[in-house]
Amino acid sequence: MLDFKKEDISDVLIRYNVAMEKTMTPDEAAEQLYPKDPLYKAVAVAIYDGEEDDVIEALDALLDAGNDPLKLIDDALLPGMGVVSALYDQGIIFLPNVMMSADAMLEGIEYCKTKTAEVPEAKGTVVCHVAEGDVHDIGKNIVAALLRADGFDVVDLGRDVPTDEVIAAVAEHKPVMVTGTALMTTTMYAFKEVNDKLTEKGFNVPFACGGGAVNQEFVESFSLGVYGEEAAEAPKFANFILKNGADIGKLRDEFHFH
Ligand code: B12
Structure with a gap:
């Protein structure tokens, strides 16, 4: 028979799922996945937040730094959405977030297209x-x-x-x-x-x-x-x-x- 006055049972009483939830919030989990470069990170954060205006602002900073608008789709917008997909797959964030993020990313794609100097003739x-x-x-x-x-x-x-x-x-x-x-x-x-x-x-x-x-x-x-x-x-x-x-x-x- 255990003597509860003498034994240390603190570990037994931890609710591990709650402890895990508290060790990492969705924002913290996202933080670990963002690109390291601050300019690219700003795009990913804006997509994660589903903030279309912030996506545009962050893209502007990258465009001002001389990046090719169409290349930013592959290099900044898709990796940003990748963070959201990864968190969704792990059950860390939920559907409404994914949908808001997808909208913000699509807005970003449209914006990048308006920034290309020459609008090439459609390929097909x-x-x-x-x-x-x-x-x-x-x-x-x-x-x-x-x-x-x-x-x-x-x-x-x-x-x-x-x-x-x-x-x-x-x-x-x-x-x-x-x-x-x-x-x-x-x-x-x-x-x-x-x-x-x-x-x-x-x-x-x-x-x-x-x-x-x-x-x-x-x-x-x-x-x-x-x-x-x-x-x-x-x-x-x-x-x-x-x-x-x-x-x-x-x-x-x-x-x-x-
Ligand atoms: C979002 C969602 C919804 C939203 C849809 C909103 C919207 N505008 O799309 C809402 C809430 C409306 C919804 C409704 C329903 N849903 Co739903 N939904 C989902 C959920 C959570 C995510 C789907 C998603 O958008 N994924 C993200 C996108 C980006 O992924 P994707 O479309 O697959 O595209 C990727 C690739 O597949 C690829 N791709 C896609 N198409 C193409 C084409 C080409 C050419 C290429 C190259 C690549 C490619 O590119 C993308 C990535 O780069 C899934 C669960 C899941 N894990 O998938 C359930 C899910 C699809 N839904 C499901 C169900 C059952 C329903 C409902 C019937 C629920 C209900 N009882 O009412 C209704 C369906 C109504 C209907 N008639 O369609 C089931 C389907 C089960 C099945 N096997 O049949 C799922 C799997 C959930 C589940 N586990 O039960 N849903």
Whole structure:
């Protein structure tokens, strides 16, 4: 029998989860992930805070320091959003934060584009959509923003897009690529329908698909499908198609993940 007067039981009484929560707040966890350079850190902090005005102010400081506006998308905005994604994946911050941060980052991308001296002629058109029945459009918005930033014209069909609308947009705009995003296991099958209708109508257009619900095996099970894990791959696919043509086999070989 323990003699509670003599034994030190302080360790037993610690509520470890509470102790952990108190050892690191979300702000402290973010602090560990920010870039070290103060100018780049300011962008990441502004994205974490979801403060659009602060994002612009921090970008201005980097632009004044002579940085290329389009390069800042890759070097400052995406790493800033990376901090938020990492904290979200670890359950440290929650959905409303992610959405506010994504908006602030997208605003930053648009701002950087307005700062480029020469607006290059569009390289080609890409049709982007979220699968029918699915409203999760944050990933699609990032894909569209990165494609635009890379010089492509984007026809953004939005979310919960019926198959026939995708086919009609392909017929009208003759895109170099179509993108699809699906985050639900119930909506991802719409991609197969899009694929089959495209091939039925003779459109040999690469159909790049991503989003939490899908994986490479599923996407490559339909003839035009090319799987993408990160939004940043979308412009790489589109540039590859411009250079090498709409060769699905070559695309899959070049961007194979496993
Ligand atoms: C945000 C969110 C919502 C928001 C969506 C807001 C919005 N405007 O998008 C709201 C609150 C509205 C919502 C609603 C629902 N949701 Co929800 N939601 C999420 C959550 C938490 C995050 C999704 C997200 O935005 N991730 C961040 C973005 C950036 O990721 P992403 O889209 O995957 O994009 C990345 C990559 O996939 C890639 N990518 C995406 N597309 C493409 C395309 C190409 C070409 C390339 C190269 C790359 C690429 O790029 C991005 C990264 O760089 C997830 C949980 C999770 N962990 O995923 C659940 C989740 C997706 N939701 C889920 C569910 C069930 C629902 C609801 C049905 C809930 C309900 N009962 O009402 C409804 C769905 C309504 C509907 N019909 O769609 C489930 C789906 C389960 C399943 N397997 O089917 C999830 C997985 C939660 C869960 N664990 O249960 N949701």
